Amino acid sequence: MARESSMKRKRAVSNFFGYVALIIITIIWLFPFVGLVLGSFRSYDAAVEYGGIVDYVIPKHFSLDNYRFVLGGETNYLRWYGNTVIIAFFVALFQMIIILCVSYALSRMRFAGRTALMRFWFVLGMFPGFLTMICLYFLLKEMGLTQAGAIKGLILVSVASSGMGYYVCKGYFDTIPKALDEAARIDGASRARVFFEMILPISKPIIIYAALVAFMAPWNDYIFASYIAFGHDASYNVAVSMYRWMNTGDYQGYFTRFCAGGVLVAIPVTLLFMFLQKYYVEGVTGGAVKG
Amino acid sequence: MSNASEKKSNSVSTFFSAVGNIFKVIGTTFVNGDWKTKISYLIMGFGQIARGQFLRGGAFLAIEALFIWFVSTFGGKYLSKLGTLGTIETYKKNRKTVYGDNSFLILLFGLLTLFFILFLVICWYLNIKDNAKEEELIKAGKKLPGSKADFLSLFDNNFDKTLLALPVTGVFIFTVLPIVFMICVAFTNYDATHQAPSKLFTWVGFANFKNLFSFASGGFGSTFVSVLIWTLVWALLATFIDYFLGIAVAMLINKKGIRFKKFWRTCLVMTIAVPQFVSLLYVSKMFDNAGIINGTLMKLGIIQSAIPFWTNPTLAKITIVVVNIWIGIPYLMLMATGLLMNIPADLYESASIDGATPWQMFRHITMPYMLFVTGPYLLSSYTGNLNNFNVIYLLTGGGPKSMSYAGGAGGTDLLVTWLYKMTINDTDYKMAAVIGIMVFIVTALIFMNAYNFLPSIKDEEGFQ
Amino acid sequence: MKKKLVSVLLSAAMGASLLAGCGAQEAAETAQDAAETVQEAAETVQETATEVAETAQEAAEEITDYGTGEIKVWVADNVVDFTKGEIDQFMAENPQFAGYTVTVEAVGEGDAAGNMITDVTAGADIYGFAQDQTARLVAAGALEEVAPENVDAIKNDNATGAVVAATVGDTLYAYPMTADNGYFLYYDKSVVTDPSTLEGIIEQCEAAGKNFYMDLTGWYQVAFFFGTGCTLTFDSDNDGNFTGCTMDYDSDKGLVALNEMIELAGSKSFQPGSSAGDAVNYAAIIDGTWDAGTVKDFLGDNYACAKLPTFTGSDGKTYQMSGFNGCKLLGVKPQEDENKLAVCDALAQYLTSEKVQLDRYNAVQWGPSNLKAQSDSAVKADEALSALSEQFAYTIPQGQYPGDYWSNAEALAGDAQTKLQGASEDDVKAALKSFQDTVSALR
Numbered sequence A: 001m002a003r004e005s006s007m008k009r010k011r012a013v014s015n016f017f018g019y020v021a022l023i024i025i026t027i028i029w030l031f032p033f034v035g036l037v038l039g040s041f042r043s044y045d046a047a048v049e050y051g052g053i054v055d056y057v058i059p060k061h062f063s064l065d066n067y068r069f070v071l072g073g074e075t076n077y078l079r080w081y082g083n084t085v086i087i088a089f090f091v092a093l094f095q096m097i098i099i100l101c102v103s104y105a106l107s108r109m110r111f112a113g114r115t116a117l118m119r120f121w122f123v124l125g126m127f128p129g130f131l132t133m134i135c136l137y138f139l140l141k142e143m144g145l146t147q148a149g150a151i152k153g154l155i156l157v158s159v160a161s162s163g164m165g166y167y168v169c170k171g172y173f174d175t176i177p178k179a180l181d182e183a184a185r186i187d188g189a190s191r192a193r194v195f196f197e198m199i200l201p202i203s204k205p206i207i208i209y210a211a212l213v214a215f216m217a218p219w220n221d222y223i224f225a226s227y228i229a230f231g232h233d234a235s236y237n238v239a240v241s242m243y244r245w246m247n248t249g250d251y252q253g254y255f256t257r258f259c260a261g262g263v264l265v266a267i268p269v270t271l272l273f274m275f276l277q278k279y280y281v282e283g284v285t286g287g288a289v290k291g
Numbered sequence B: 001m002s003n004a005s006e007k008k009s010n011s012v013s014t015f016f017s018a019v020g021n022i023f024k025v026i027g028t029t030f031v032n033g034d035w036k037t038k039i040s041y042l043i044m045g046f047g048q049i050a051r052g053q054f055l056r057g058g059a060f061l062a063i064e065a066l067f068i069w070f071v072s073t074f075g076g077k078y079l080s081k082l083g084t085l086g087t088i089e090t091y092k093k094n095r096k097t098v099y100g101d102n103s104f105l106i107l108l109f110g111l112l113t114l115f116f117i118l119f120l121v122i123c124w125y126l127n128i129k130d131n132a133k134e135e136e137l138i139k140a141g142k143k144l145p146g147s148k149a150d151f152l153s154l155f156d157n158n159f160d161k162t163l164l165a166l167p168v169t170g171v172f173i174f175t176v177l178p179i180v181f182m183i184c185v186a187f188t189n190y191d192a193t194h195q196a197p198s199k200l201f202t203w204v205g206f207a208n209f210k211n212l213f214s215f216a217s218g219g220f221g222s223t224f225v226s227v228l229i230w231t232l233v234w235a236l237l238a239t240f241i242d243y244f245l246g247i248a249v250a251m252l253i254n255k256k257g258i259r260f261k262k263f264w265r266t267c268l269v270m271t272i273a274v275p276q277f278v279s280l281l282y283v284s285k286m287f288d289n290a291g292i293i294n295g296t297l298m299k300l301g302i303i304q305s306a307i308p309f310w311t312n313p314t315l316a317k318i319t320i321v322v323v324n325i326w327i328g329i330p331y332l333m334l335m336a337t338g339l340l341m342n343i344p345a346d347l348y349e350s351a352s353i354d355g356a357t358p359w360q361m362f363r364h365i366t367m368p369y370m371l372f373v374t375g376p377y378l379l380s381s382y383t384g385n386l387n388n389f390n391v392i393y394l395l396t397g398g399g400p401k402s403m404s405y406a407g408g409a410g411g412t413d414l415l416v417t418w419l420y421k422m423t424i425n426d427t428d429y430k431m432a433a434v435i436g437i438m439v440f441i442v443t444a445l446i447f448m449n450a451y452n453f454l455p456s457i458k459d460e461e462g463f464q
Numbered sequence C: 001m002k003k004k005l006v007s008v009l010l011s012a013a014m015g016a017s018l019l020a021g022c023g024a025q026e027a028a029e030t031a032q033d034a035a036e037t038v039q040e041a042a043e044t045v046q047e048t049a050t051e052v053a054e055t056a057q058e059a060a061e062e063i064t065d066y067g068t069g070e071i072k073v074w075v076a077d078n079v080v081d082f083t084k085g086e087i088d089q090f091m092a093e094n095p096q097f098a099g100y101t102v103t104v105e106a107v108g109e110g111d112a113a114g115n116m117i118t119d120v121t122a123g124a125d126i127y128g129f130a131q132d133q134t135a136r137l138v139a140a141g142a143l144e145e146v147a148p149e150n151v152d153a154i155k156n157d158n159a160t161g162a163v164v165a166a167t168v169g170d171t172l173y174a175y176p177m178t179a180d181n182g183y184f185l186y187y188d189k190s191v192v193t194d195p196s197t198l199e200g201i202i203e204q205c206e207a208a209g210k211n212f213y214m215d216l217t218g219w220y221q222v223a224f225f226f227g228t229g230c231t232l233t234f235d236s237d238n239d240g241n242f243t244g245c246t247m248d249y250d251s252d253k254g255l256v257a258l259n260e261m262i263e264l265a266g267s268k269s270f271q272p273g274s275s276a277g278d279a280v281n282y283a284a285i286i287d288g289t290w291d292a293g294t295v296k297d298f299l300g301d302n303y304a305c306a307k308l309p310t311f312t313g314s315d316g317k318t319y320q321m322s323g324f325n326g327c328k329l330l331g332v333k334p335q336e337d338e339n340k341l342a343v344c345d346a347l348a349q350y351l352t353s354e355k356v357q358l359d360r361y362n363a364v365q366w367g368p369s370n371l372k373a374q375s376d377s378a379v380k381a382d383e384a385l386s387a388l389s390e391q392f393a394y395t396i397p398q399g400q401y402p403g404d405y406w407s408n409a410e411a412l413a414g415d416a417q418t419k420l421q422g423a424s425e426d427d428v429k430a431a432l433k434s435f436q437d438t439v440s441a442l443r
Helices: A002-040 A065-071 A077-108 A114-124 A129-142 A147-160 A167-175 A178-186 A191-220 A223-229 A238-247 A255-275 A277-290 B004-009 B011-032 B035-040 B046-050 B054-079 B103-139 B147-153 B159-185 B207-212 B221-254 B261-273 B276-286 B292-299 B313-342 B345-353 B358-386 B389-395 B415-424 B429-451 C002-056 C077-093 C109-118 C131-139 C148-157 C160-165 C198-208 C218-225 C252-266 C289-302 C338-351 C354-364 C377-381 C383-392 C403-417 C425-440
Strands: B091-093 B096-098 C069-075 C100-106 C126-130 C174-181 C184-188 C211-213 C232-236 C242-247 C282-287 C303-306 C310-312 C318-320 C324-332
Touching: A002 A255, A002 B221, A002 B261, A002 B276, A002 B313, A065 A077, A065 A255, A077 A114, A077 A147, A077 A167, A077 A191, A077 A238, A077 A255, A077 B159, A114 B159, A129 A147, A129 A223, A129 B103, A129 B159, A129 B415, A129 B429, A147 A191, A147 A223, A147 B159, A167 A191, A167 A277, A178 A191, A191 A238, A191 A255, A191 A277, A191 B159, A191 B276, A223 A238, A238 A255, A238 B276, A255 A277, A255 B261, A255 B276, A277 B313, B011 B035, B011 B103, B035 B046, B035 B103, B046 B054, B046 B103, B054 B103, B054 B147, B103 B159, B159 B429, B207 B429, B221 B261, B221 B313, B221 B358, B221 B415, B221 B429, B261 B313, B276 B313, B276 B389, B313 B358, B313 B389, B345 B358, B358 B429, B389 B415, B415 B429, C069 C077, C069 C338, C077 C100, C077 C338, C077 C354, C100 C338, C109 C126, C109 C131, C126 C131, C126 C174, C126 C338, C131 C324, C148 C174, C160 C174, C160 C324, C174 C338, C174 C354, C184 C289, C184 C383, C198 C211, C198 C252, C198 C282, C198 C310, C218 C252, C218 C403, C242 C425, C252 C403, C252 C425, C282 C289, C289 C303, C289 C383, C303 C383, C324 C338, C354 C377, C377 C383, C403 C425
Parallel strands: C069 C100, C069 C126, C211 C282
Antiparallel strands: B091 B096, C126 C324, C174 C324, C184 C282, C184 C303, C232 C242, C310 C318
């Protein structure tokens, strides 16, 4: 009895410290987002408050000026936002298809050059990608997919090389017993039928994972997007246009507007992520095990 | 894969015998083949079409036609200048500019044409082999598969080809070609004073590599070494600190008696969901000399003058590693949460009956298991961190700069951010390409060495 | 096995033809054909045109057919609307250019140079850029020489510093647009009572717990070096390649300057940076006219401007802080069509004329480089601009510097704030020597 209660007390104490640690961690982790949201409600109008960087978090006056600015017609923000949504949508769609194709082929079929291909792609991934930007730019330019066509160009480049990111998905397919398709094959089903009618229906988590990861990447693409869209405001994405607000001298005092734009970017991505978090966890876990 | 070492030892002789075999096939097929096969040496796919296999014959023919059209209308003029990268200078006619050869495009499209030629040669060889095979089948009195069977096989036994065709082509054009291009640039004098289209650049051999390893004043040698060391250290810290802390946080949340598990997880996961260019730029401003952190500490009177988070090289390095923990823990936490649940509970039970402390259980049950299953992840995460552009670029841009570095490198520059700056700010493509190759070699060496030690990779089939 | 490989190639070929073949090549081909025909046509047109022009030159003003085309203009975001308005006016005044459509895009001066260098052919025909990029742009073949008939007028009408900045070798490559690229002191009247000495300003900032902001990187640190009488110039040839360097930082004068930088950086009030948008809690900041609005918003009624202060060096003597004076320029990129070049030249000339410079001042407060516009009463009444022009008396026109100068200078600034704090005189001397050795070897 006495031992049990001491155990209980011990556990209560350790849980208490656990909660303290978790609360501290949560505060640290959420602080930038709270700061971002609060910053977005600070006016940039000189008569009210200052729109640059300040050393306090809570705005002195609450205002919607920044949202009015980004959503109003003063900039192309809505256009940039739309561009990013379009890019993210198509990249997610095509990249998912390609990854599924590659993963199925590599997981289920044995053909000459299979391991060689996997190793080759693996090695390719170690070459720093930024160096090849200028080369990609001129390739795309030759196809008319820069500046005005930059959105299509960005989709093409993201999709074209996506086959190399098959690891996680192939790992998932590897865990589906091979006996399943062998039985179907004996019944006369073709490889394609096995793929479409057996494997895909039970791969929902990994399909969603692949699409989700692909959907989130374009929101971050600043470097390459600015490289191939330069000089053509209408084909920028949000990252390109908003990065300017933070880092170009022409945009002094745009900090709070950046915050507002950032909040608007974060909302859909965060919501989507929260809804699909379960699948993401499955993907991350499975992917880690198989590497 | 389990006999990889065995394969390696005789891979050289295998290679030579394979090459020899290829020439043998080409030769004997020509000597022994009928006229249809012989014409196929010139007109690809002719034999197949003549034997009624229209689909595959047509495909070969189409490839050849496409090739001829490509080389004659586009590729040929670039390929012919690949040796010199162009000789015609840009000049002025009155005030009008008449552009000469564009070395950049010559190199790029010359390589593309070379790729195409290689592709054609492979197709040509397959075309010959296919002809030989058909003749053999006919001689044996078997029926050749028709076009319809060929087509259907693309969805059955040859489904892998259908699935992989587009992805492989895409990778070749948009990943392999640019990489080969940049490797070639390392052997040219392409820099700020030799820029297309108004200036030509040309091959210079190993001159740029000599510059990289020159330790004299103005040489890149010592800077390269210090940036390389920081890159390696950074990747090590970023990977392992995040790894252990992530597991710790996951265990804390999973701990018996802790409630609202989902809530804690969701809070942490926000950092994954919010785009990094938003959150990292915000965080970098937070740590600014004039940012919220310094401002608050000074207001509270804890410090007198601002802590130079980004301007002091050592402090900047520490700050980056700390901020990276903030980014990295959520991923690891998610991953570890899933994995920890897979550890059989009876292992812990029997251990606790034996009187093991939680720490002992962690050391002897949790860690070995985690390390075993996440080995490949750790490795790819390490190489990922070697090239972790976003974190460094968005937080410090590689700064602070110091006189002890050449080529505009700064205290927190990784090799990747350094070479990015080199191309963007200084247009020094030749040196950037050399450093790019070095990054590749370093990454590949680390990987190749670690790769073979991983138990879970060695035994791919074992998992199924 | 064989069959498998055949079909992979079949499908790969289809993929390849889709990606590499059709799209790329057709586009390239047609574009090229079109370009060739246009070029041929243009050549013949132009040859005849020059002949005609030569014969008719003495007779009367010839109305040439300038043909048609598109002209792309890049300017900073805040002057896009202004520039559009001025271009409309230009087109209305010059009906002979009616065949051209002009589009204006927002590309900041900093980005413009980088983008032009990435791909000259896709870049703008006319673009604004900061003067430190001139040599780099010339070397990349992204700047056309100013039309010979405009050269004398530009040299006479504009401030010397602006003309120097637009010149590489002995060729004028760009049209000066502003001459307000310099820095001076903004201060808070309620904190800083006497802005004439650096020591006084720092002391009052420290006492009030306020910040003093000054960037110590390449563009700003010359305030100390040139102030003590050092020189640093680079020679360049007409192609934008650097050929030589004059530098005497590794001297007693240089030592005084670097010591002052180190001492300043050691003050607890000192904050690196000269960008008011990123600065907080300051009572003094060394910044340029482009931030006047931001500073005014921040300081409110206590807003005041002055030329840079003097400082007492480690040798006990008093020096006036110096600096660069510079400008924003408008460049025209090399054209393959002489008619279009003529239109671009005329447009660039117009956009940098006295009238437009004054309009621009009134619209966005960019200080003019045109001498007549400078003497306009509204311009003279501007507090920030008059502080700047007072400071300009002590500054040196910014010529061309290699890109690596800026990164090396930034490195020196970094060291002054960290490594050299409290360092011995020998260490400071060694740093100066290594800086001079590196920079003077740059080409």
